[in-house]
Amino acid sequence: MPPTAPQSLRDQLLREAVEMIRYAFASGKSVPTSVVDAVEQYESHPPEGPPLAPAPLVLAHSRLARIVAPATPRAIVLLADGETAGRFAFLGPVVLVRQLMAVAIGCVVAFVLLGLFEATGSSTVSFVNTWGWNLLLNELWWLSAAGLGASFAILFQVNEYIRKSSYNPKYAPTYWVKFLLGVMAGYILVALLPFEVPRQGTAINLVQPALALLGGYSASAVYRILTRLVEAVEAIFRGNVKDLIAEREAAATARAFEEASRGRVRQAARLVDVLGQLAAGATADEVSATIREIVASLAPEVSEAEPLPATVSRAAPASVTVAATPQALVAAAGRAPREPAEEVALAG
Template sequence: MPPTSASPPVPSLREQMVRESCSMVRHLVTNGSRLPPTVIQSTDQFETALAQNQPIDVTALASTHERLSRLVSPARPGTLYLLDHAQQPGSRSSSLGPVRLVQQLVRVAMVCVGIFIILSVMAMADAHPTVQLFKRDLLVVEIIMQRVFWLSAAGIGASFAMLFQISEQIMARTYDPDETASTWVKFFLGVVAGFILVALVPFDTTADTGAEALGPPTIALLGGFSASAVYRILTRMVEALESVFTGGAREQAAAAEKTAMTRAAEESSQGRMAVAGQLVEIQQRLAAGEAPERAAAQLRQVVAALVPSSSEFPSGATAPEPRRTPTDEAPDKVPAFAVVSAPQDAAASVDASAAADSATHPEGTAAASG
């Protein structure tokens, strides 16, 4: 059985935090940033304890790691450790850097460029009158080679976009190795988008719109570079196709108006139910022996939430003065306000007022009942 290369062991959480802390200290010291001496001393002690396999206070280590993370922000501790580990002597690092994704994307880009050059040379040679690489009966092979040519152009654009994005992340020290799968998905989306743009989306290169200067390889390269633009183009085409069958702008406006009216009716119903609930709660509190002054204050709050204030009236106009009632002269009585439109809400308010009167003048209520 052939020997298999063992993967490097995963470091413990304590070891990872110590290494990242050391890398962050080196990054700050190298860039001339201000760093408290106590942080450098504690980090050196953690590194020495890890090398000598001595116990480490995890709480102090976590506190130091968090403090250093704030100092190096927006850089990521993992990215700093990755780049710092590649610069240490004895580490096996490629000329393209320690990021494995960058190495893989560069290889893919070089393959796409090689295919592009070979097929373009073959197409130019086949177009020469004295040279014919493809016979007339091998038209299928020529078409296949043309599609592969487009795919290679889309691959060049997609790899260029991904490498440019990763380059900015590495310069900002914000690269995350966990985004490797997402980067490859974006690359293949770019390849597919470039092929769709050149093969399926119609472009009139004969019209005087500037598209005649863009050949199919250039269009494929642009599609591979910006897959999101191709996605928006296809989305607009689908929306235009749906508008043919779902109706015009007038029907859409009517549907939006109907939805708004339904929503307003629901909000109004919820408001009425909330007011009725508040009135019932006040009535229950009065029945339980609550002071009428507190019930009156709560009723005023309910009315203030429903009746517009004077600031809502336009300039030059005054708010209508409320009609004075006998209850305004007696603050110990609870006024009965008709604040709801539903009959149940009005009945609840009348019951609350009657309960307030009975609580305020029990002798009058007893005489009336007698």
């Protein structure tokens, strides 16, 4: 009988905390006495008594989750409930594992029985040289081999999660999707991809089921193979190589121009800050430090080799004039940079 769902969040936390304590003690982990006392207090609390504050139970649950990591509370409870699974307990406490093992056994039986026919494995089979029942028997043989490889890969992966007590039943449908993808990949690899099978040796008749098994075991590898084939076909009709290079150069030039424009806008904003400092009556040392920062951001090697003087000649506040407005600086940031001689002429 499947376990009943918890009636409330408090019951779920208490059940998981109790099972985590049992798991930790059974695994030789150290559990603080205060945590055990808190959980024991909630477990022995009578239902008709006044409700207890949930904070101690939540804290005990979080500390236990850190103690039993990488195991998860859900997996620990699931494995604890699966210990009384009935007549199929020898197949494991997880329903997905029992189903996958049944499918794997079915694939093994089908592969063995189909291999007894003379039509399977007697020669290299393809859609060109074989048809009718002989082709159907060989295709079923390939599918059983692909299912065998896919179930083997999934069982191996799920077994690792169960061994670490970190299995999450929420992802059970994804394993069945992976199994179906493995069967499809194995069939595609052996029946549809243009592989040339060498016609020599005694093991030639096992090449096709072996390819189907490998495709079922690693559907991602078949996916990458198909992706490379599609890219190769696209490269034939994509266009001239010179046109591709020109497009990439144009894109790189556009990105460089955009980055330069952003840099000029940032520097213009910093110059506007300098004007604001002057208008607010900042000292010469503060303005000099800000200018040094701007120069360092523009040319770090120059700022390190020839630092600006620490002090700037002071002038009377009444004689300080600003030759440009913030709007003019921002507008100038969008134009191309001038030559040094031109900048000196404008400054004069």
